[in-house]
Amino acid sequence: MKQSEYLKILKLVRTSLEEYNNWGENEVYKASSVGISSESRKSNVLKKNIQKTFSTNFTKYSTSSKEELDNLREKVNSCKKCPLGKSRLNVVFGIGSPNASLVFVGEGPGYDEDHKGEPFVGRAGQLLTKIIEAMDQTRETVYIANIVKCHPMIDPSNPEKRTNDRPPTPNEVEICKNYLDRQLEIIKPKIIVTLGTSSTKGLLNNEEPISKIRGIVKEYKTINLVPTYHPAALLRNPSLKKFVWEDMKKVMHFLNTGKI
Ligand code: SF4
Structure with missing residues (x-):
């Protein structure tokens, strides 16, 4: 993978983590669980961010x-x-x-x-x-x-x-x-x-x-x-x-x- 591609992924992950931070550790834990998020709307948004990040990047490379x-x-x-x-x-x-x-x-x-x-x-x-x-x-x-x-x-x-x-x-x-x-x-x-x-x-x-x-x-x-x-x-x-x-x-x- 090219360095620019790594940087793009890191940027997306950082953006997502910053958003998680706003909602506290517990929500981060729930949202990052494998495919299942909490019922809270915030957590759903977080999960979609993760999915988006992964689908536009990692899936592309595997x-x-x-x-x-x-x-x-x-x-x-x-x-x-x-x-x-x-x-x-x-x-x-x-x-x-x-x-x-x-x-x-x-x-x-x-x-x-x-x-x-x-x-x-x-x-x-x-x-x-x-x-x-x-x-x-x-x-x-x-x-x-x-x-x-x-x-x-x-x-x-x-x-x-x-x-x-x-x-x-x-x-x-x-x-x-x-x-x-x-x-x-x-x-x-x-x-x-x-x-x-x-x-x-x-x-x-x-x-x-x-x-x-x-x-x-x-x-x-x-x-x-x-x-x-x-x-x-x-x-x-x-x-x-x-x-x-x-x-x-x-x-x-x-x-x-x-x-x-
Ligand atoms: S075996 Fe072939 S023809 Fe029969 S259902 Fe499967 S794909 Fe269709």
């Missing part, structure tokens, strides 16, 4: 994860290994930080995602975004992916039809999961949140219903994993929201303290 993800994306974009490759409109690879501590894994793209090529952009996606923001994160600081990258349809001849979504079959999951595994190897998150039955079963090979397994800390390839309900389930049954929030508080505690 590009290898980004490059590796880009290379993988290119490969997946032409994949036809399972039947879903024939009917999809777009491959929905994943979105977010290549160095995210927290990765959300859903079951597969639906109508909106297939059309936009981005995960969780429909109504369920908007709810997921709200959950992420309530965790004091953003779609840019976490990573969001699905266990299959193409749209599983009830009627594959009609991708323009709404209400044509279905969960992926175990065979489709088995074939596509290698891509998610590679994403996780590259990103190296501290914790994974599986959203709903398909991704939880797919990663844990566990037949327990999501209502029984949610919130219980598991492990996938040495990474902590917390299953919770899919946001679509919360749209159907809002009374489940409190359970998801309970689970997310557990995730935040882990990211904040390193203790599960």
Whole structure:
């Protein structure tokens, strides 16, 4: 890194530290914790400063994860290994930080995602975004992916039809999961949140219903994993929201303290 680049980073860090100083040591401690800040508005502002500093500088220089993800994306974009490759409109690879501590894994793209090529952009996606923001994160600081990258349809001849979504079959999951595994190897998150039955079963090979397994800390390839309900389930049954929030508080505690 050039000397001028070091100086630029130091200047940004100094500016942030000066602001922290105005709010006292305790706020500094909370704001500098890993990805989770206090509920206070001041601390939120501080955290955004840290994120801005890091995203405009450090992320810029640790590009290898980004490059590796880009290379993988290119490969997946032409994949036809399972039947879903024939009917999809777009491959929905994943979105977010290549160095995210927290990765959300859903079951597969639906109508909106297939059309936009981005995960969780429909109504369920908007709810997921709200959950992420309530965790004091953003779609840019976490990573969001699905266990299959193409749209599983009830009627594959009609991708323009709404209400044509279905969960992926175990065979489709088995074939596509290698891509998610590679994403996780590259990103190296501290914790994974599986959203709903398909991704939880797919990663844990566990037949327990999501209502029984949610919130219980598991492990996938040495990474902590917390299953919770899919946001679509919360749209159907809002009374489940409190359970998801309970689970997310557990995730935040882990990211904040390193203790599960
Ligand atoms: S779902 Fe996965 S394995 Fe199947 S075609 Fe799409 S990218 Fe390939």
